[in-house]
Amino acid sequence: MSSERYNAPEREQHWQRIWDERETFRTSNDTTQPKCYVLEMFPYPSGRIHMGHVRNYSMGDVLARYKRAKGFNVLHPMGWDAFGMPAENAAMERNVHPGEWTYANIDAMRKQLKAMGLSLDWTREFATCSPEYYQHQQKLFLDMYAKGLAYRRRAKVNWDPVDQTVLANEQVIDGRGWRSGALVEQRELEQWAFRITKYADELRAALETLEDWPEKVRLMQANWIGRSEGLLVRWQLDGATPDGHDVLDVYTTRPDTLFGASFMAIAADHPLALALAESNPELAAFCDACRRAGTSLADLESAEKLGFRTEVVAQHPFDADWRVPVYVANFVLMDYGTGAIFGCPSGDQRDLEFARKYDLPVVPVVAPADADPASFAIEDKAYVDDGVMINSRFLNGMPTKDAFEAVADKLSATKISGQPVGQRRVNFRLRDWGVSRQRYWGCPIPFVHCDACGVVPVPDDQLPVRLPEDVTFDVPGNPLDRHPTWKHVPCPACGAPALRETDTMDTFVDSSWYFARFTAPEAETPSDLDAASYWLPVDQYIGGIEHAILHLLYSRFFARAMIETGHLPQGMQEPFAALFTQGMVTHETYCTRDSSNQPIWIEPSEVRFSGEGDARQVVLATTGEPVEVGDIVKMSKSKRNVVDPDDIIGSFGADCARWFMLSDSPPERDVQWTEAGVQGANRFIQRVWRLIVEIAASTDNVDLSHIPDTFCPEALVLRRSTHRTLHRVSQNIEALRFNVAVAQLYEHANAMQASLGQSGDGMMWAKREAADMLVQMIGPMTPHLGEECWARLGYHTLLAEQAWPEADPALLVDDTITIAVQVNGKRRDELTIARSASEDDVREAALQLEVVARALDGKAPRRVIVVPQRIVNVVA
RNA sequence: GCGGACGUGGUGGAAUCGGUAGACACACAGGACUUAAAAUCCUGAGGGCUUAGCUCGUGCGGGUUCGAGUCCCGCCGUCCGCACCA
Numbered sequence: 001m002s003s004e005r006y007n008a009p010e011r012e013q014h015w016q017r018i019w020d021e022r023e024t025f026r027t028s029n030d031t032t033q034p035k036c037y038v039l040e041m042f043p044y045p046s047g048r049i050h051m052g053h054v055r056n057y058s059m060g061d062v063l064a065r066y067k068r069a070k071g072f073n074v075l076h077p078m079g080w081d082a083f084g085m086p087a088e089n090a091a092m093e094r095n096v097h098p099g100e101w102t103y104a105n106i107d108a109m110r111k112q113l114k115a116m117g118l119s120l121d122w123t124r125e126f127a128t129c130s131p132e133y134y135q136h137q138q139k140l141f142l143d144m145y146a147k148g149l150a151y152r153r154r155a156k157v158n159w160d161p162v163d164q165t166v167l168a169n170e171q172v173i174d175g176r177g178w179r180s181g182a183l184v185e186q187r188e189l190e191q192w193a194f195r196i197t198k199y200a201d202e203l204r205a206a207l208e209t210l211e212d213w214p215e216k217v218r219l220m221q222a223n224w225i226g227r228s229e230g231l232l233v234r235w236q237l238d239g240a241t242p243d244g245h246d247v248l249d250v251y252t253t254r255p256d257t258l259f260g261a262s263f264m265a266i267a268a269d270h271p272l273a274l275a276l277a278e279s280n281p282e283l284a285a286f287c288d289a290c291r292r293a294g295t296s297l298a299d300l301e302s303a304e305k306l307g308f309r310t311e312v313v314a315q316h317p318f319d320a321d322w323r324v325p326v327y328v329a330n331f332v333l334m335d336y337g338t339g340a341i342f343g344c345p346s347g348d349q350r351d352l353e354f355a356r357k358y359d360l361p362v363v364p365v366v367a368p369a370d371a372d373p374a375s376f377a378i379e380d381k382a383y384v385d386d387g388v389m390i391n392s393r394f395l396n397g398m399p400t401k402d403a404f405e406a407v408a409d410k411l412s413a414t415k416i417s418g419q420p421v422g423q424r425r426v427n428f429r430l431r432d433w434g435v436s437r438q439r440y441w442g443c444p445i446p447f448v449h450c451d452a453c454g455v456v457p458v459p460d461d462q463l464p465v466r467l468p469e470d471v472t473f474d475v476p477g478n479p480l481d482r483h484p485t486w487k488h489v490p491c492p493a494c495g496a497p498a499l500r501e502t503d504t505m506d507t508f509v510d511s512s513w514y515f516a517r518f519t520a521p522e523a524e525t526p527s528d529l530d531a532a533s534y535w536l537p538v539d540q541y542i543g544g545i546e547h548a549i550l551h552l553l554y555s556r557f558f559a560r561a562m563i564e565t566g567h568l569p570q571g572m573q574e575p576f577a578a579l580f581t582q583g584m585v586t587h588e589t590y591c592t593r594d595s596s597n598q599p600i601w602i603e604p605s606e607v608r609f610s611g612e613g614d615a616r617q618v619v620l621a622t623t624g625e626p627v628e629v630g631d632i633v634k635m636s637k638s639k640r641n642v643v644d645p646d647d648i649i650g651s652f653g654a655d656c657a658r659w660f661m662l663s664d665s666p667p668e669r670d671v672q673w674t675e676a677g678v679q680g681a682n683r684f685i686q687r688v689w690r691l692i693v694e695i696a697a698s699t700d701n702v703d704l705s706h707i708p709d710t711f712c713p714e715a716l717v718l719r720r721s722t723h724r725t726l727h728r729v730s731q732n733i734e735a736l737r738f739n740v741a742v743a744q745l746y747e748h749a750n751a752m753q754a755s756l757g758q759s760g761d762g763m764m765w766a767k768r769e770a771a772d773m774l775v776q777m778i779g780p781m782t783p784h785l786g787e788e789c790w791a792r793l794g795y796h797t798l799l800a801e802q803a804w805p806e807a808d809p810a811l812l813v814d815d816t817i818t819i820a821v822q823v824n825g826k827r828r829d830e831l832t833i834a835r836s837a838s839e840d841d842v843r844e845a846a847l848q849l850e851v852v853a854r855a856l857d858g859k860a861p862r863r864v865i866v867v868p869q870r871i872v873n874v875v876a
Numbered sequence: 877g878c879g880g881a882c883g884u885g886g887u888g889g890a891a892u893c894g895g896u897a898g899a900c901a902c903a904c905a906g907g908a909c910u911u912a913a914a915a916u917c918c919u920g921a922g923g924g925c926u927u928a929g930c931u932c933g934u935g936c937g938g939g940u941u942c943g944a945g946u947c948c949c950g951c952c953g954u955c956c957g958c959a960c961c962a
Contacts, residue, residue, distance in 0.1 A: 007916095049886070219880065220957055228961075252962060265962090306958085314903050336961045343962090349877080350960055430962055455920040548957080664888050664901065672888075676902055679885090683915095684901090690916085743900035753917090822894035865942050871895045873942050 006689035010655025012784040023326070024800050025076070027121045029520070032536040033073035038064040039515055039576075041543030041551075045105040045127070046086065049112045049672060051585040051635055051661075052544070054645045058658040058781075059582060059667055059738065060542045061118045065780035066733045067551040068119065071805035077518040078120045080106050082129035083507045087441045089179070091473045092446055097440040098758045099469070102129055113645060114652045119800065128510035133517065134443040135464030136526035137509065142446055142457050143565035149205050151194050152455060156435055159187040163440040164477040166191075179336055186291065191436040191502065192445055196557045200225055200428040203556055204511060208456060212578035226429025231255040231408050232338070233317060234421050236265065237326070240311040242275035248314055248326070251427060252336030256403035259343035259392035260365035262355060264314050265329035273328045276310055283308055283328065283876055290330040291399045296850065306330045307355040310539050312785070314342075317411055317421050318393070329354065352382040354455045365392045366400055368705055389797055399406075426740045433554065435506040435801035438478040440471055442504030450491035450498035461491050465500070468783045511551055512558040515541075516568060517576055526567050540544065540736075541576040548581065579737055583670040585661075587641040601640040602627060605647075611674075632672055643673055656784035657680045662738040662781055684746070687783055688778060691752055692771055692789040699768040700794075710728065710758030721751040723811035729777050730804070738781070745777060783843045821846050822873040831872065839866045848873040 003820040019025060040060040043053055064076035094101075106127060107629055113120070126133050144150040151862035158167040163178035167191070177184055206223040207218045226600040237246050248264060253520035266273050267288035277284040286308040307327035316322035324342070331350055332341055355362050366387040367376040373390045388756040389395040395403040405439045411422025436445070446458035446464040453759035468486045471479040478503040480486060491498035512587035512714075519535040559575040562568040571586075590597035590607050608621045618627045648657045655664070660681035665671035711719065732741035752770050755763070771793060777788035779799050790799040814835060818841070821829045833842060843864050846852055855876050863875040 075950080132899090201913085216880065216957085222878065225942080225960060226958095226961065230962080254962075331960045331962095333961065341962045348962070351960080429958095545956085664887075669882095669889095674888090677888085680902060687916090740890070740900090746900050818896085822895085822943070825941090830896065863942060867893095867895060867943095871943080873895080875942050 002819060004690070004693055006654055006686055006785065006788065008784065009650060009759060011788050012088070012115070012117060012649075012653050012655065013786045015787045016114060018787075018798070019117075019119075019800065022798070024798060025119045025121050026074065027075050027077075029531050029534060030073055031530070034071070034534060035075065035536050035683065036064075036067040036072035036540075037075045037538045037540070038067065038540050039075075039077070039518070041547065042511070042542070042723070043080050043109065043147055044084060044127060045080045045082050045102055045109055048110055049109055049415055049645055051645055053113075053584055054116065054584055055661045055667075055671065057113070057116060057546070058541075058661045059580070059736065061116075061658075061783075062662065062733060062738060062780040063540055063542075063736070065119050065800065066730075066804065068800070069776075069779070069802060071789060072429055072802065074119075075518065076120055077119075077516060077521075078118070078122065078126040079518065080109075080129075081507070081511050082106065082127040083134075083437065083442045083504075083510055085441070088439065089474065091441075095473075097471075099129065099188045099467075101518055102127070102441075112649075115646075115649050116658070119783070126514075126517065126521050128424070128507075128514065129441070131464045131466055133514075134519070136441050137505070137513070138458070138463050138465060139460065140447040140513065140526050140562065140565065140567060141505070141509075142460070143567070144561055145196065145447075145457060147561075147565055149198065149561050149564065150435075151193060152190055153193050153535040154188050155190065155193065157189050157190045157434070159189075161184045161185055162476060166436065169284070170587050170678070187361070189436075191434050192501075192505075194435055194557065194561070196433045196554075197428060197430055199557060199560050200430045201227065201426070202560070203430075203553065206427075206556075206574060210577075210579070213576075214350055214579065214581055217579060217581060219549045219760075221553055223544060224430065227428075228253050228427050229428060229435075230402075230410065230425055232423045232425045233258075233342070233411060234416055234419060235314040235342070236416055237314055238323065239313045242278075245272045245275055245312075248340055249338045250340045250342050251425060252342060252345065253427075254404075255407040255422065256277070256389065256392075256395065256400045257344040257347040257365050257399040258316075258342070258407055259395065260346045260363045261316065261324055261342045262360040262363065263307075263324050263343040263351075263358075264326040265332050265341050265343055265354070265590060266326065267332040267334035268330065268333040270328070270332075270339045272312070272326075272340075276312070276328075281854060283310065287851070290328075300798060302780060303351060305357060307354060307358060309358070312513070317414070319671075319779060323855075325360075327354075327358075335427065335431065341469040346378045346412055347382055349382045349384070349633055352378065352380075363391050365390060370626060377624050378449060379660060401818065406817065407556040432456045433506075434504040435504055435556070436507055438481070438502075439504050440467065440473075440479040440514065442507060443510060444480070445501045445503050445505055447501040448489055448498045449501065450493060452496055453491055453493040453498075454493055456498070459488070462492065478826055480504070508550060513562060515555065516559075516562065517867060527562065528550065532572070536572055537575055537577040539581065540578045542580045545581040545583070552576070554580070578666070582667050582728055583665065584634045585672050585673055586615065587635050587643060587673045588630050589628045589639045589641045591630055592625065592627060593621070594655065595754040598629070599628075601638070601642045602641055606637055634670075635673070635846070645705065648678060652678060652682045653784070655785045656685055659685065659742070659782050661851065664739055665741045666739055667736055683801050684749070687753075688749065688774070688782075688785060691749065691756075692775060692792055693753075693768060693769050695771040696792050696794065697734075697765050699771070702764050702768040704765070704772065705766060708765050711762035711766060713757065714758045714760055714850060715762040715766040718763075718766045718770055719756045720811050720814065721748055722766070722773050723807040726773055726777060726805060727807040727812055742781070743772070748777075776802060776805055817869055819869065820871050821849055821852065822871060823852060824876055828852065835869065839868060841864050842868070842872060846874060 040056050040061050064074050068074045082102050087102050090096060090101045091098045104462050111296040141150055160167050160177035160180055160182055161591055162182040165175055204222055204227050207222055210218060229415055230251055233250050233252060235248045256803050268287040273287055277287050284742060307329040310326050312326040313323040314326055343351040343354060345352040345362040347366055361367060362378050364376055364378050366383055367373050367390050368387045386400045389398045389403045395406060400505055408424055412420050414421040444467060446460060446465045448456045450456050465792055468483055487500040487502050489498060515538055516527050516532055520531035555575050564571055594600055607618050609647060618629055620627055633639060647659060660677050725744050728743045728744045755767060775786055775789040786799045816832055817835050818830050818832045820827050821831050827847055829849050830843055831846055843866050861874050861876060865873040
């Protein structure tokens with residue numbers, strides 16, 4: 001074989017230049033062609049790409065290149081999710097402008113991505129922090145406001161008193177601001193919000209149509225939306241009720257358990273609680289305590305159920321003489337349902353704990369179907385499942401579901417002061433999306449506050465509302481708010497001096513519609529309906545599971561909001577037809593210990609390895625000091641177990657990194673980055689190159705367009721391998737099972753290797769065919785190597801522009817097949833027989849086998865099962 | 877607590893309309909080439925046994941079936957999501 005080595009880093013630059021010059025991957029909005037929109041989640045411009053990006057974009061690129069070869073007009077764009085806090089943090093720490101920092105990062109990362117050889121249409125690139133993008137987002141916001149989809153509300157927020165900003169829930173760790181470490185306060189502020197709850201039921205119902213989404217993600221979203229069906233029950237209050245509080249509305253999903261009620265409980269923020277607290281300092285103190293506790297997760301886990309018994313009592317809806325006490329309780333949430341519940345201790349674990357603590361009655365009202373109603377009792381575990389009603393007057397003996405209906409019907413017909421006592425109600429866990437952030441580096445919310453006119457939208461012709469350049473980060477708080485001039489503007493309505501809105505939008509807004517912008521990045525409106533109709537929905541979206549809820553739910557909301565505001569076509573339903581969530585890239589961790597046995601993490605590049613298996617030794621490269629090998633975890637700065645893609649691409653090439661990322665591990669699972677794996681990938685790349693060089697040289701005069709009349713058996717074997725591999729690789733790429741496709745390519749390369757020394761009728765032709773098709777098959781995965789091999793095979797065209805070859809169906813099946821022969825279900829031998837053999841032939845042939853005859857010992861088999869082309873089972 | 881996923885050699889993993897378990901790769905062992913090494917190529921290999929064969933074997937225990945990694949029931953373990961949602 002040839003000893004010529006393939007110099008990947010050098011050749012890769014060559015081919016990237018050619019693709020660039022010829023604009024190979026530029027996509028036109030030619031709506032006459034079948035389309036395929038392949039999208040990977042666009043990156044935050046942190047400054048460097050990481051292995052997670054390499055994996056994500058390698059997968060998307062295989063699909064994009066494959067679909068292009070299959071004749072689709074492929075849209076495969078890239079951009080930057082460029083607003084966000086890291087830029088402001090950099091500004092504070094290093095005294096650079098967030099924009100300057102962001103654009104420098106984008107330049108660096110674009111260079112890195114280009115070195116990966118991705119088939120991206122870079123002419124469609126944009127950054128969400130550019131006014132060219134965010135002006136359209138402001139227009140969307142205004143149109144959503146006009147439709148009532150964006151609105152202002154007073155809402156509780158996490159307020160960091162040191163940084164003087166609102167924090168997202170994820171940014172609050174153990175009740176403290178993640179950056180400042182200050183105890184976070186709950187504040188009520190006027191905030192902008194999107195009315196995502198308007199679509200709650202639709203967002204949930206449409207999940208069922210997303211057949212090409214992972215079940216897991218659909219389930220997580222369904223749980224997040226949290227639909228429940230129940231009854232709104234109105235209770236007449238008695239006792240010392242404050243003015244205007246003579247009824248209490250309660251939401252319940254278990255109206256069937258109404259006869260087990262032994263108390264009512266309301267949230268500390270419930271209007272009734274607030275009213276009662278005004279004249280009761282003790283209650284006021286209790287409510288304060290509830291408010292303070294609520295937040296941190298650890299607290300909730302251990303929190304004891306606490307209540308404060310008020311003077312108020314409630315009348316049971318079915319019995320005016322039956323009174324239950326009303327408590328203020330720490331476990332009742334104000335923002336779900338009505339902020340008030342009735343407690344049925346026998347049917348709800350929390351209610352039971354509460355009842356035991358305050359000595360309230362525990363009356364079982366539902367018993368398991370097989371239990372004895374007379375002796376059924378509740379000890380320390382509530383019975384929450386379905387069953388049969390007991391101790392429930394007219395409901396007794398009914399299944400719980402029927403009891404639900406009976407109660408709902410009866411209470412709907414009953415009225416208190418003209419209002420029905422019971423109303424069927426569907427409730428959702430989903431809340432509206434608060435989008436106000438007291439940040440500089442985000443999209444300005446295009447509104448003006450005027451003393452006379454109130455909240456006034458910025459007119460379209462005054463868009464974009466640009467971020468000011470001259471801002472300071474030397475003190476905490478919102479730089480927009482303290483900017484000397486920016487916020488002072490005349491009111492667009494009356495012209496009087498007014499103030500700009502200084503909040504900016506949550507950065508999740510930016511990424512909620514970028515997929516639509518890619519279809520017409522130059523459009524003067526947020527979208528171009530023709531382009532959107534043609535390209536959307538995204539045919540395959542690929543990204544991390546960490547976005548299962550927020551980003552993917554927000555995008556689904558935005559698609560609907562954009563349809564409603566006329567920015568997306570009416571018939572559209574969902575933004576992403578198919579979703580794939582890829583696993584993480586992990587690596588071993590290395591550390592030494594400090595004097596108090598705390599780990600000091602060490603980068604992979606700083607350690608040296610020797611030995612293998614149990615004898616494996618890991619030492620510090622500089623000193624030879626032994627190093628502890630820790631867990632295999634996601635690559636992260638904190639554990640320092642990061643391998644820089646640039647290093648790999650620089651020394652082995654992008655194709656090597658791409659091939660490794662696609663090999664071995666199923667794409668949805670985590671992949672462990674290992675030095676050995678990189679070496680293996682590199683070996684394969686060199687091996688393909690040697691194979692192609694050798695075959696190209698020895699089959700120089702073969703003309704593939706003239707099929708020989710005869711093939712020797714070996715040539716037929718090779719051809720079958722070629723076409724079978726082509727068939728399987730095509731299927732596996734379409735199913736995103738890249739690791740299996742890779743394994744099949746290895747197998748085929750082995751077959752080609754075995755054929756190298758062979759000659760015979762049609763052998764040269766078969767080798768040449770195998771070489772051509774191998775190159776075409778590896779093309780989507782290792783595109784530079786593909787081009788290099790394609791050129792070596794004598795072609796002057798670009799592999800990237802070749803049509804995907806078709807497998808010959810006649811070569812996918814063998815004339816003879818080997819099937820297993822079992823005796824009593826255990827494999828004993830195998831049988832090679834003509835594919836066309838009849839069931840009887842197969843049965844006879846099997847019974848002739850020595851092992852079968854021996855097992856039967858002269859007797860007739862009890863049964864013979866023949867599964868054509870698969871297996872024979874002889875039951876002795 | 878609720879919901880979900882997963883569990884296969886030394887390792888990553890193949891095989892799921894129930895039909896030859898361990899494809900392919902990594903690591904390993906032996907051989908060829910070489911002065912030598914690297915690289916490359918070839919060969920071998922789930923465990924056990926009395927080794928032309930037999931037997932056990934896909935987390936554990938049952939079941940359905942001619943036949944179970946695959947389906948059903950009950951456990952164990954690992955991971956993920958939600959977290960007082962009435």
